[in-house]
Amino acid sequence: MSPEFLILHSQHSTLVLECPPDEAPLWRYWGPRLPDGSTPGPALRGTRPLPSFMLDFDQPLTVLPTFGVGWFGQSALLAHRVGLDFAQAITECQVEWSVPGSAVVLHLLDAVAQLRFDVSLALDVASDVLTMHTRLTNLGDASIDVQWLAAGTLPLPGDAATVRSYAGQHNHEFLLQTDTLSRSQWRRENRRGRTSHDCFPGAVVTTPGSTADSGLVFGAHLAWSGNHQQTIEWLHDGQYQWQMGEWLAPGEGRLAPGASLQTPEIVASCSTQGLNGLAANFHAALRARMAWPGGSMRPRPVHLNTWEAFYFDLVPADVMALADAAASVGVERFVLDDGWFHRRHHDRAGLGDWWPDSDKFPQGLGPLVQHVNSLGMEFGLWVEPEMLNPDSDLHRQHPDWALQIAGRPLITARNQLVLDISRPEAADYLFEKIDALLAAHPIRYLKWDLNRDLTTAALAGGLGSAGYRAQVLAIYALLARLRAAHPEVEIESCSGGGGRIDFGVLRHTHRVWASDCIDALSRVQIQQGFGQFFPPEILGSHIGTAPAHTTGRSQSLAFRAAVAMTGHLGVELDVRHLDESTRSALTAWISRYKNWRNQLHHGRVWRGEAADGLVWQAHGDSDDLLLFVYRCQPTSHRYTPPLRLPMLDPQARYQVEQLVPIAADGAVQSPAPFFDQLQAGGVELHGAWLAQAGLPMPRATAETCFIVRLLRVG
Numbered sequence: 231m232s233p234e235f236l237i238l239h240s241q242h243s244t245l246v247l248e249c250p251p252d253e254a255p256l257w258r259y260w261g262p263r264l265p266d267g268s269t270p271g272p273a274l275r276g277t278r279p280l281p282s283f284m285l286d287f288d289q290p291l292t293v294l295p296t297f298g299v300g301w302f303g304q305s306a307l308l309a310h311r312v313g314l315d316f317a318q319a320i321t322e323c324q325v326e327w328s329v330p331g332s333a334v335v336l337h338l339l340d341a342v343a344q345l346r347f348d349v350s351l352a353l354d355v356a357s358d359v360l361t362m363h364t365r366l367t368n369l370g371d372a373s374i375d376v377q378w379l380a381a382g383t384l385p386l387p388g389d390a391a392t393v394r395s396y397a398g399q400h401n402h403e404f405l406l407q408t409d410t411l412s413r414s415q416w417r418r419e420n421r422r423g424r425t426s427h428d429c430f431p432g433a434v435v436t437t438p439g440s441t442a443d444s445g446l447v448f449g450a451h452l453a454w455s456g457n458h459q460q461t462i463e464w465l466h467d468g469q470y471q472w473q474m475g476e477w478l479a480p481g482e483g484r485l486a487p488g489a490s491l492q493t494p495e496i497v498a499s500c501s502t503q504g505l506n507g508l509a510a511n512f513h514a515a516l517r518a519r520m521a522w523p524g525g526s527m528r529p530r531p532v533h534l535n536t537w538e539a540f541y542f543d544l545v546p547a548d549v550m551a552l553a554d555a556a557a558s559v560g561v562e563r564f565v566l567d568d569g570w571f572h573r574r575h576h577d578r579a580g581l582g583d584w585w586p587d588s589d590k591f592p593q594g595l596g597p598l599v600q601h602v603n604s605l606g607m608e609f610g611l612w613v614e615p616e617m618l619n620p621d622s623d624l625h626r627q628h629p630d631w632a633l634q635i636a637g638r639p640l641i642t643a644r645n646q647l648v649l650d651i652s653r654p655e656a657a658d659y660l661f662e663k664i665d666a667l668l669a670a671h672p673i674r675y676l677k678w679d680l681n682r683d684l685t686t687a688a689l690a691g692g693l694g695s696a697g698y699r700a701q702v703l704a705i706y707a708l709l710a711r712l713r714a715a716h717p718e719v720e721i722e723s724c725s726g727g728g729g730r731i732d733f734g735v736l737r738h739t740h741r742v743w744a745s746d747c748i749d750a751l752s753r754v755q756i757q758q759g760f761g762q763f764f765p766p767e768i769l770g771s772h773i774g775t776a777p778a779h780t781t782g783r784s785q786s787l788a789f790r791a792a793v794a795m796t797g798h799l800g801v802e803l804d805v806r807h808l809d810e811s812t813r814s815a816l817t818a819w820i821s822r823y824k825n826w827r828n829q830l831h832h833g834r835v836w837r838g839e840a841a842d843g844l845v846w847q848a849h850g851d852s853d854d855l856l857l858f859v860y861r862c863q864p865t866s867h868r869y870t871p872p873l874r875l876p877m878l879d880p881q882a883r884y885q886v887e888q889l890v891p892i893a894a895d896g897a898v899q900s901p902a903p904f905f906d907q908l909q910a911g912g913v914e915l916h917g918a919w920l921a922q923a924g925l926p927m928p929r930a931t932a933e934t935c936f937i938v939r940l941l942r943v944g
């Protein structure tokens with residue numbers, strides 16, 4: 231016998247479902263923690279609606295609302311059997327606890343349409359993150375075509391006000407877009423075959439009065455690296471439903487009798503501590519599920535990446551000289567980017583031929599790897615396994631391995647095609663080539679790139695059926711196979727910058743390249759958006775050149791370093807040609823990173839924007855906080871308003887110390903006694919004062935960073 235109510239609690243949130251035995255479970259509550267033992271109140275359908283010419287029966291929101299039987303909102307399933315069985319409804323519900331009190335599987339049957347749904351929900355006690363996914367099984371004796379299957383349907387309260395999602399493009403990821411919720415449907419879809427730069431699979435919903443640090447907010451993200459869709463829709467009972475799932479190309483959801491379709495996972499959370507509270511929940515959930523080579527506490531090593539120093543012009547003597555220079559400034563991992571493999575002299579050839587170019591590296595990669603190791607650095611390598619150039623040995627030998635539709639032209643992007651890695655022989659080929667490299671050399675890191683969207687993505691050599699979903703599952707399988715064979719190797723997910731950043735790929739990877747744009751000013755914004763869902767230690771962030779190659783803007787080394795160092799720091803410039811003072815300044819920044827990275831990468835992060843062009847982030851906890859305040863625009867105030875730090879303990883006293891003079895790199899800061907003291911050993915201030923009145927902000931030129939430590943002293 232099913233229980234009447236299902237109640238799941240985490241530390242700060244509660245979920246309540248009502249489970250009649252012959253219907254889909256009804257959403258009764260998802261929100262801030264209710265006290266143990268609090269009994270659910272009356273359901274809306276027990277109250278009397280306004281009389282009107284409506285159905286005699288009002289269908290409330292369930293975990294699986296279905297079309298055609300009295301539900302007029304978006305359905306969690308759109309499917310048919312050649313026109314039949316188009317209207318589904320649950321006729322039986324069985325509840326199976328997988329972890330009593332926190333994880334449950336709802337076995338739902340539609341005895342008429344002959345379908346079974348297994349809806350899994352788990353609420354993590356520590357992080358307050360709810361994970362949800364759905365499996366559909368075809369119990370009928372004819373195939374069923376699924377057009378849409380929501381990974382989950384979540385309720386949002388009727389006072390939900392705005393939805394914050396992320397748009398963008400190459401070099402400009404995580405561009406915040408805020409829309410007001412209304413009775414019009416809010417919907418975002420991505421059909422690019424990868425997570426995408428322009429449509430992040432997730433969003434945050436605010437309620438009135440919520441801020442960066444207070445008020446109720448909800449967030450959800452689809453852990454999936456392919457096509458996706460999300461919808462928020464106003465319902466007649468005054469609340470909203472939020473659906474998320476994979477966008478299926480026509481035919482991808484065809485299920486033979488007995489076959490199943492498993493959706494990706496939704497990770498969702500709510501917080502009464504505003505955007506930063508919500509971010510902390512997502513960070514904790516991701517940290518708990520990542521598998522790090524060397525353990526999660528292993529310090530994130532400083533990278534040097536060769537891309538912007540050399541592009542494709544790799545000359546071993548120069549590369550070795552760059553390695554020397556890198557080691558001399560404190561770099562710990564040297565990464566050979568694009569250009570190293572067979573006939574890869576430009577972006578028109580070579581992808582697919584994963585062995586060293588014999589002109590550039592006549593003795594293979596061995597001498598370079600040994601040189602790098604002899605300097606005390608790890609070696610890392612760039613690959614783009616899912617791609618091939620028409621001008622490659624691989625394509626000449628296997629022209630049928632590219633995703634393509636017979637009779638239609640091949641569409642290239644950056645002169646490349648996509649390899650159908652759902653073909654076992656193509657996946658085996660890639661495994662063998664990469665495995666051989668990893669077995670031959672002590673390579674400790676792969677930068678795994680994916681530089682184009684999928685088009686004409688029909689399974690190669692087949693009859694033209696869509697292969698987007700198969701491609702994502704195959705890449706996960708290939709990554710898992712390589713990780714199992716080489717557990718010591720760390721993998722970065724790059725996709726022309728930030729085109730593949732999601733909790734799905736992060737099951738198999740450890741770092742993401744957030745953008746090809748390493749202009750520090752652009753990065754401040756990118757990193758703000760990124761931080762809503764992802765913790766700083768997985769953020770690849772590099773100190774680039776001035777002027778920046780992607781924007782032409784120049785910033786001081788101090789600003790570039792201060793922006794990059796809060797993530798997983800790297801250097802992406804030709805260190806060989808730095809003058810002595812720049813070299814020693816870079817060395818000093820790298821050494822600061824090494825001193826601070828433990829605190830930067832393992833605590834909570836608070837972010838915000840403040841008056842007068844300031845963007846800030848603070849890492850640590852209320853005992854010890856590292857604060858970075860970026861001045862992104864010139865001041866328009868005579869005095870910049872103080873910055874309130876609400877995360878501090880109002881009862882405590884703090885020693886506040888400025889760690890690096892703003893003027894270190896030529897920027898001007900007006901002298902003032904308070905700031906002189908802040909630099910010369912620090913000033914003691916009360917937590918309540920800092921939280922309510924705020925920390926005075928120095929007057930400084932634009933594109934500078936004010937770095938302060940706040941340490942509890944009593």
Ligand code: GLA
Pocket residue numbers: 537567568612679681724725726727743745746
């Ligand atoms: C992509 C990556 C870059 C670099 C190039 C190499 O654009 O995002 O960082 O690796 O490919 O081709």
